[in-house]
Amino acid sequence: MSAETVALAKGVTRREFLNYVWGAAMAVFMAEMGGVIFLYALPRFKAGEFGGTFTLPASSLPTPGSAPLANQEGRFWMANTDQGVYAIYKVCTHLGCLYGWSSLTQRFECPCHGSKFQLNGTYIEGPAPRSLDHFVIQVQDASGKVIAQTDANGGPVQVTDPNATLAIDTGKRIEGKRHS
Amino acid sequence: MSILDEIREQGAKKFIFGVIDDTVVRITAGLSINDVRGVLRGDPAAKPNPRVKPHTEGFILHIRPTFYHQAVTALYPTFRLGFLSAMLFLIEIITGAILMVFYSPTPSSAYESMLKILSGVPLGQFMRDVHRLSAEGMVIVVCLHMLRTFLTGSYKAPRQFTWLTGVVLLLVTLGLSFTGYLLPWDQLAFWAVTIGTSMAEKAPVGGQEANLLLRGAASIGPNGLLRFYLLHVIFLPLIGILVLAVHYYKVIRHGHSLPPGMEAPGEDNARKVPPDKRVPFLPDILTTELLWAGLTIAVLVVGVTFFYHAPLEHHADPNVTPLHTTAPWYFLWIQGMLKLGDPTIMGVVLPTVIFLFLALIPYIDFNRSRLYKDRKIALALASIVVAVLVVLTFMGTPNYGVKAPPPDEVGFHFIPPEQPGPIRSLPFEQLVAGEYDTAKTTNIGNAPRLSQVLTELQADIARHPELAGGHAVLVIEDWQGDGKAVNLKKVTLRILWDKMPVINGVAQPYENTVYIHRDSNYSE
Numbered sequence: 001m002s003a004e005t006v007a008l009a010k011g012v013t014r015r016e017f018l019n020y021v022w023g024a025a026m027a028v029f030m031a032e033m034g035g036v037i038f039l040y041a042l043p044r045f046k047a048g049e050f051g052g053t054f055t056l057p058a059s060s061l062p063t064p065g066s067a068p069l070a071n072q073e074g075r076f077w078m079a080n081t082d083q084g085v086y087a088i089y090k091v092c093t094h095l096g097c098l099y100g101w102s103s104l105t106q107r108f109e110c111p112c113h114g115s116k117f118q119l120n121g122t123y124i125e126g127p128a129p130r131s132l133d134h135f136v137i138q139v140q141d142a143s144g145k146v147i148a149q150t151d152a153n154g155g156p157v158q159v160t161d162p163n164a165t166l167a168i169d170t171g172k173r174i175e176g177k178r179h180s
Numbered sequence: 181m182s183i184l185d186e187i188r189e190q191g192a193k194k195f196i197f198g199v200i201d202d203t204v205v206r207i208t209a210g211l212s213i214n215d216v217r218g219v220l221r222g223d224p225a226a227k228p229n230p231r232v233k234p235h236t237e238g239f240i241l242h243i244r245p246t247f248y249h250q251a252v253t254a255l256y257p258t259f260r261l262g263f264l265s266a267m268l269f270l271i272e273i274i275t276g277a278i279l280m281v282f283y284s285p286t287p288s289s290a291y292e293s294m295l296k297i298l299s300g301v302p303l304g305q306f307m308r309d310v311h312r313l314s315a316e317g318m319v320i321v322v323c324l325h326m327l328r329t330f331l332t333g334s335y336k337a338p339r340q341f342t343w344l345t346g347v348v349l350l351l352v353t354l355g356l357s358f359t360g361y362l363l364p365w366d367q368l369a370f371w372a373v374t375i376g377t378s379m380a381e382k383a384p385v386g387g388q389e390a391n392l393l394l395r396g397a398a399s400i401g402p403n404g405l406l407r408f409y410l411l412h413v414i415f416l417p418l419i420g421i422l423v424l425a426v427h428y429y430k431v432i433r434h435g436h437s438l439p440p441g442m443e444a445p446g447e448d449n450a451r452k453v454p455p456d457k458r459v460p461f462l463p464d465i466l467t468t469e470l471l472w473a474g475l476t477i478a479v480l481v482v483g484v485t486f487f488y489h490a491p492l493e494h495h496a497d498p499n500v501t502p503l504h505t506t507a508p509w510y511f512l513w514i515q516g517m518l519k520l521g522d523p524t525i526m527g528v529v530l531p532t533v534i535f536l537f538l539a540l541i542p543y544i545d546f547n548r549s550r551l552y553k554d555r556k557i558a559l560a561l562a563s564i565v566v567a568v569l570v571v572l573t574f575m576g577t578p579n580y581g582v583k584a585p586p587p588d589e590v591g592f593h594f595i596p597p598e599q600p601g602p603i604r605s606l607p608f609e610q611l612v613a614g615e616y617d618t619a620k621t622t623n624i625g626n627a628p629r630l631s632q633v634l635t636e637l638q639a640d641i642a643r644h645p646e647l648a649g650g651h652a653v654l655v656i657e658d659w660q661g662d663g664k665a666v667n668l669k670k671v672t673l674r675i676l677w678d679k680m681p682v683i684n685g686v687a688q689p690y691e692n693t694v695y696i697h698r699d700s701n702y703s704e
Contacts, residue, residue: 038389038393041393042389042392042393043392043393043395043396043397043403066683067683072499094378094523095374095375095378095379095518095523095527096374096375096377096378096381096399097371097374097375097501097505098498098499098500098501099501100501102585103681103683103688104585104587104680104681104690105585105681106681109584109585110501111501111502111503111504111505111582111584112371112375112501112505112582113515113518113519113582114582114583127518127519127520127521127522127523129522129523129524
């Protein structure tokens with residue numbers, strides 16, 4: 001054995017030990033600083049920015065089966081299908097472009113990579129991995145009582161009362177189902 | 181002796197010469213006036229050689245070698261691509277700093293500051309165009325440099341770490357290009373970066389956080405622009421300069437690798453340069469570098485003056501995604517991959533694997549030979565990779581794999597949102613008021629250009645099988661005048677075909693309207 005190995009084999013000196021402990025403490029401190037910087041840089045925001053609730057009267061809904069109505073501020077489409085009403089998030093589930101409604105083919109079509117969806121948001125074709133996302137709609141009657149609400153799967157909501165108001169909560173987004 | 185006594189002894193002339201000579205020695209870090217003259221005349225160096233003193237005593241030249249091996253001074257094998265990359269980086273820093281004087285990184289003022297730079301600042305457009313052209317040039321040159329280094333096997337032992345830092349620099353270059361892309365805050369910038377950051381979101385681990393950190397919010401807005409600006413102006417350049425320093429140090433430490441043909445397999449004689457093969461830095465290498473730098477600047481200036489102008493589209497509109505949104509050309513290969521499948525795999529996993537593999541090439545390549553004949557597999561693989569990249573880039577272009585409804589495509593061709601297009605380019609006098617149906621009249625006597633456009637319209641419609649029975653109606657109306665002449669015309673393009681959509685019993689043709697003013701001069 002070399003003299004070096006012999007010296008090391010004798011055991012850790014106080015100085016060596018304290019150096020290791022000090023190094024470990026510095027490493028923990030650096031990690032903490034990294035975490036602090038990450039938390040500093042992470043933005044605080046209301047989910048979706050527009051985050052709040054938008055209220056619309058039932059009379060503003062399009063007729064069932066016709067073209068959907070765009071809501072700029074809320075970034076959603078009001079789609080009235082034969083099964084009921086949906087509030088569909090305007091952002092394509094592929095890579096974040098805003099898809100549009102094609103009156104020619106009567107479906108949603110995204111200009112970026114060609115993803116296509118039905119009026120109720122169901123995926124038809126294209127590179128998007130899932131159907132369009134929906135916002136939770138609460139249907140309230142004249143007194144403010146909730147008479148219908150979007151279910152957990154993002155299904156359609158029936159609007160029977162012509163005097164009802166719809167409250168679309170853009171803070172509550174239900175992701176569209178992945179297709180195979 | 182005091183100064184005055186010294187002067188009296190030597191004489192004024194000699195004293196002044198001594199002061200100047202002393203100053204020159206200080207400025208050049210070791211060369212007297214006669215030494216400098218000797219360099220400029222091409223005289224052989226004195227012994228001991230004073231020309232190494234600027235390298236040993238001075239900071240600027242301390243990392244530059246005092247001589248090169250003759251075999252690496254010609255165009256082959258390096259093509260000076262490494263030098264060119266660093267040179268373009270320097271040009272970017274300088275033009276970038278100049279642009280920073282007028283650019284403002286908030287959404288409410290960014291576009292305005294771009295317009296000011298382009299039209300209200302002397303040589304503003306010049307600076308911006310040079311900045312953009314050098315950026316695109318730098319991406320190309322960096323990739324060529326990487327390709328060259330691979331082909332000559334210069335990444336093999338002992339230069340593996342140099343290659344690794346090179347891959348990091350490639351990522352920094354692409355990052356700088358991408359972050360800079362957003363800054364003009366026009367439609368092109370906004371949507372290209374929205375898609376790019378959406379890809380970051382798809383990363384399986386930390387994707388959401390990465391997207392949020394980059395954008396500073398759920399969608400790109402003031403926070404995102406500021407973060408991209410900081411990345412572009414401080415963080416990435418800083419990392420770039422630091423890693424470049426390491427990269428270049430390793431290059432000099434190991435020496436520029438000799439042409440493969442000169443070395444036996446496994447040999448590396450870059451640092452063993454016989455005296456007769458040494459080309460000194462002062463003056464020879466410095467002269468060729470200055471020449472190369474001058475040529476680069478000349479190409480950039482001529483390019484920007486006569487051929488190239490960086491685009492500026494309409495102001496960014498977060499509510500309107502334009503048709504045919506596209507990534508910057510150096511990312512078209514990713515866009516092509518994205519059209520093939522799941523964005524997480526194609527947009528995040530695969531590129532990560534590709535870059536990791538790229539970085540690790542020197543560590544997994546066990547063939548010690550740099551000779552071309554011994555590396556047929558590696559060279560074949562490189563050709564395949566380049567070919568695949570070209571195909572993917574083509575697949576990434578907007579016209580591949582993305583179909584808009586056919587009337588929109590025709591409308592996009594004739595009334596493009598960001599270009600003049602055929603209809604806006606018509607001379608004002610040839611916009612004769614009337615209703616023109618491309619199925620009937622296509623020959624208008626006093627307006628040959630208009631007739632041409634109508635013929636082209638019909639031909640374009642005929643190209644789309646979905647528009648069977650299709651024809652266009654171009655309606656030109658005199659819209660506004662000042663009593664003496666018409667100054668504003670309204671042009672409506674309507675496309676009708678057999679299978680038009682019918683809403684509430686009424687057929688809906690495609691319709692698009694533009695207003696053209698006498699002074700619009702789109703045709704210029």
